[in-house]
Amino acid sequence: MTEMSKAVKTENTQKDKYLTFLLGEETYAIEIKYVTEIIGIQPITQVPELPSYIKGIINLRGRIIPVMDVRLRFKKPPVEYNDRTCIIVIDIDRMTIGLIVDNVSEVLTISEENVVPPPEINKSVENGYIKAIGKAGSDVRLILDCEKLINEDDM
Template sequence: MEYNLMNNLEIEEDITEEDTLKDRYLTFILGEESYLVDIQYVTEIIGIQQTTLVPETPNYIKGVINLRGKVIPIMDVRLRFKVESIPTNDRTCIVVLNCNDLTIGMIVDMVSDVVYITKDQIEFTSKTEIGGDKQIVMGMAKLGDTVKMLVDIEKLLFDEKKET
């Protein structure tokens, strides 16, 4: 009987954690634009670190870092969006994501906040072309007087299209 009680407690904790993350998005900034990523993918935010270059990777992969014994590839999101890379500053950081058992870090200009947005507040579109890459931005959310772009993490990380 005690075994079942423990299993039920673990399931309830998982549900509570999942509910807490539902409809929450991390806002990150690139230049003047605000982007959103589903908080469920975010594992941590760390300061910028020196990367080790890896040969024959796309230009937007800056290299890898050792994060507590785990080798993590680092993506410059500006380059992934085909926007000019800029020097880092004290607000530049790495957002560490985990999606489909892949852990990767995204270099962003700045992290702003975590916002609550319901699906009906997002205008999903397949016609959006932002930063020269269709489909990575899967929708827009208007919050107050600002528009934030919702990034499809799976397309950002797993797009099969070869970069030129």
């Protein structure tokens, strides 16, 4: 099998697959292709003068990775981390970052025809984090745009 066909095969097995997680009562999803691993909460080294939602850095097997509290990024009230709190490690444009979430749920398959653009409720509100809405049975999942979670200033 050539490198190209391996890449295509990997791409196809990840198509329509989303990792779902909770922030409070709301369920969000990110495309599985961005996820490299899920780890428990770890000691975080704070770094001065970062936005409040960037909690600091962790040492993951010798790699230094910034971690973002997604709850704070969405301007939700902070909560104590507990044994359900996870860090979803994602890769975006050759950058690795950890996303702190309340609880990881499951990997869901949401077919393309069940993914719709988010409603345009208020044009003046710039909510670039929501890429789409995924319909899974009678439930909906807010699909995040991983690339917009991290803005230029954060990088």
